[in-house]
Amino acid sequence: MRRLIQAVPLVFGASVVTWILIHAAPGDPIVALAGEDGDAGYYAMMRERFGLDRPLHEQLFVYLGRLLQGDLGFSYRQNRSAVGVILDQLPATLLLMVPALAIATVIGISVGTLAAARKNSALDNTARTATLLGHAVPVFWLSQVLLLLFALRFDWFPVQGRNDARADYEGLRAVLDVAHHMVLPIVALVTVYVPPIMRVTRAAVIENLDEMYIRAARARGQSRRRVLIRHALPNAMLPIVTVIGSQIGFMFAGSVLVETVFAWPGLGRLLLSAILARDFAIITAMLLMLSVTIILMNLITDLVYSLLDPRVRHGT
Amino acid sequence: MALERPVALTEHAASGRGPAGSGASEHHRARWERGSWRRLASSPVAVVGLVLTVLFVLVAALASYIAPTDPFSFAGTPFERPSPKHWLGTDDLGRDVFAGVVHGARTSLFVGVAVAGASLVIGTVVGGVAGFAGGKVDDLLMRFTELSQVLPRFFLALTVVALFGPGLRNMVLVLALTSWELTARVARSGVLAVKELEYVTAAEALGSSPWRNLRTHVLPNTIAPVVALASLQVGGAILIEASLSFLGLGDPNVISWGYMLNNAQSFVRRAWWMSVFPGLAIAVAVLGVNLLGDALNDFWNPRSRTSGAAR
Numbered sequence: 001m002r003r004l005i006q007a008v009p010l011v012f013g014a015s016v017v018t019w020i021l022i023h024a025a026p027g028d029p030i031v032a033l034a035g036e037d038g039d040a041g042y043y044a045m046m047r048e049r050f051g052l053d054r055p056l057h058e059q060l061f062v063y064l065g066r067l068l069q070g071d072l073g074f075s076y077r078q079n080r081s082a083v084g085v086i087l088d089q090l091p092a093t094l095l096l097m098v099p100a101l102a103i104a105t106v107i108g109i110s111v112g113t114l115a116a117a118r119k120n121s122a123l124d125n126t127a128r129t130a131t132l133l134g135h136a137v138p139v140f141w142l143s144q145v146l147l148l149l150f151a152l153r154f155d156w157f158p159v160q161g162r163n164d165a166r167a168d169y170e171g172l173r174a175v176l177d178v179a180h181h182m183v184l185p186i187v188a189l190v191t192v193y194v195p196p197i198m199r200v201t202r203a204a205v206i207e208n209l210d211e212m213y214i215r216a217a218r219a220r221g222q223s224r225r226r227v228l229i230r231h232a233l234p235n236a237m238l239p240i241v242t243v244i245g246s247q248i249g250f251m252f253a254g255s256v257l258v259e260t261v262f263a264w265p266g267l268g269r270l271l272l273s274a275i276l277a278r279d280f281a282i283i284t285a286m287l288l289m290l291s292v293t294i295i296l297m298n299l300i301t302d303l304v305y306s307l308l309d310p311r312v313r314h315g316t
Numbered sequence: 317m318a319l320e321r322p323v324a325l326t327e328h329a330a331s332g333r334g335p336a337g338s339g340a341s342e343h344h345r346a347r348w349e350r351g352s353w354r355r356l357a358s359s360p361v362a363v364v365g366l367v368l369t370v371l372f373v374l375v376a377a378l379a380s381y382i383a384p385t386d387p388f389s390f391a392g393t394p395f396e397r398p399s400p401k402h403w404l405g406t407d408d409l410g411r412d413v414f415a416g417v418v419h420g421a422r423t424s425l426f427v428g429v430a431v432a433g434a435s436l437v438i439g440t441v442v443g444g445v446a447g448f449a450g451g452k453v454d455d456l457l458m459r460f461t462e463l464s465q466v467l468p469r470f471f472l473a474l475t476v477v478a479l480f481g482p483g484l485r486n487m488v489l490v491l492a493l494t495s496w497e498l499t500a501r502v503a504r505s506g507v508l509a510v511k512e513l514e515y516v517t518a519a520e521a522l523g524s525s526p527w528r529n530l531r532t533h534v535l536p537n538t539i540a541p542v543v544a545l546a547s548l549q550v551g552g553a554i555l556i557e558a559s560l561s562f563l564g565l566g567d568p569n570v571i572s573w574g575y576m577l578n579n580a581q582s583f584v585r586r587a588w589w590m591s592v593f594p595g596l597a598i599a600v601a602v603l604g605v606n607l608l609g610d611a612l613n614d615f616w617n618p619r620s621r622t623s624g625a626a627r
Contacts, residue, residue: 135603253559
């Protein structure tokens with residue numbers, strides 16, 4: 001509950017930052033809309049119509065009031081609300097992100113735990129090296145290389161898009177076609193999602209393996225494997241949950257970049273076309289929605305914390 | 317890829333828990349370990365990191381000697397494969413890819429170092445003031461720190477560059493303004509820890525002014541871990557700059573690896589060399605500075621294991 005109240009000023013702060021950005025940006029929106037050589041009277045009328053003649057603090061209040069009603073701006077190019085446009089594209093992005101995150105979580109936690117159990121083994125060293133590489137490789141470049149190799153060179157996967165535009169598949173064939181298109185983008189995403197999860201898992205499990213209760217469990221005659229899975233891993237879950245929660249912005253960014261390379265019809269393509277068309281409503285709305293998502297994710301992480309750890313729940 | 321906040325294992329603990337806590341002992345350890353540079357030099361990770369970083373810096377510094385060709389000039393016919401004449405081939409306009417890769421190092425290095433330096437200054441000032449002043453000022457500044465933590469760096473940078481126009485200055489500014497959070501936390505806890513130490517209290521009792529205290533006692537003892545932490549910003553900043561340039565939001569007047577990859581995207585079927593080499597350069601440079609940063613942090617911040625911090 002206390003956390004919930006703390007989140008409010010953060011959301012407020014994020015909206016004010018967004019508003020300041022829009023207003024501090026060079027270029028007059030009215031001139032952009034009405035053309036450069038309209039007469040002064042017309043400009044004044046437009047200003048009044050959009051409330052741009054009022055003092056700045058009033059404009060901020062109007063903006064915040066609209067935000068409360070879910071109005072994050074209007075895309076003049078698409079003649080629709082920015083939120084509507086974004087929500088239209090969101091499912092396509094989630095179609096890549098959710099499976100990628102699921103796969104990355106499974107890989108990250110299992111390999112991280114194994115690496116921790118056999119610290120400094122060949123497996124551990126390989127995993128750590130792979131993590132370092134995964135941290136350094138730009139995901140859009142990785143996507144290009146995957147595309148070069150497996151789509152162009154070997155022709156195993158389709159090059160771009162979400163489905164085969166030439167074929168008119170139905171039912172299961174259509175699903176399989178989309179799945180086939182999903183493989184390369186998901187591989188690219190998994191590659192960059194895994195390192196943070198694996199690294200934190202490894203560190204947390206190693207830390208827990210040093211604890212007294214682990215030695216006690218071993219002394220009671222429990223097997224190494226059982227101690228690892230039943231005791232060390234559950235207690236390492238908290239930092240793992242945190243890292244997944246705190247990486248959500250990074251994951252969206254990765255997704256946007258991967259979509260751009262594979263011409264996947266999601267938020268990435270929307271963002272790119274918004275940049276090209278100078279459709280700032282879309283860009284700022286996306287920024288704000290993402291900030292709020294991150295704040296929500298932090299909240300959820302805290303909740304999960306209190307569920308997993310009774311000490312946090314009882315506020316000690 | 318790169319983009320969000322550094323992930324510190326202790327982040328949660330650091331944000332929730334109050335002042336000193338771990339402080340004093342950590343401080344002692346840092347001093348004690350100052351002599352053991354040998355340990356740093358004996359770690360293969362640190363050595364590889366150092367070698368790659370030095371290579372990166374040398375290429376950036378000597379770009380005009382290594383590749384005298386202007387990366388924007390038309391040096392050959394379009395789409396030449398890699399050959400002895402053009403080691404890494406030419407692009408769609410016949411520009412030399414090798415020259416681009418070499419000169420692109422300058423842009424990346426500049427962005428990385430500028431962002432890390434600026435976030436170091438902002439973080440030290442905010443954290444230092446918060447720790448030293450305490451009370452309401454501390455509360456308010458830490459609130460700001462929290463806010464900077466929830467703003468998504470990549471998208472904020474993207475929005476700023478899209479609204480204010482592409483340019484390295486804008487990019488460095490917005491990245492620096494969003495990446496000082498960890499530095500501020502560490503600077504703050506460092507100041508809190510040192511403030512409590514007896515010799516500082518003694519100096520205070522002897523009538524030394526707060527400012528003098530800050531300068532002569534507190535800062536020298538907190539700066540090393542903070543600098544180490546800031547070094548982790550370099551790789552992340554390089555990756556974000558490359559990502560934005562890849563989306564066409566880079567500075568059009570300077571050659572950069574991201575810009576080359578943006579250009580390569582249209583010709584990916586035709587000229588693989590246009591994609592492969594600039595990306596490889598990014599990966600090597602970021603790997604180098606990350607490894608070095610990790611090693612520095614193992615050394616200076618043994619407690620706050622900053623895992624995967626380059627993002």
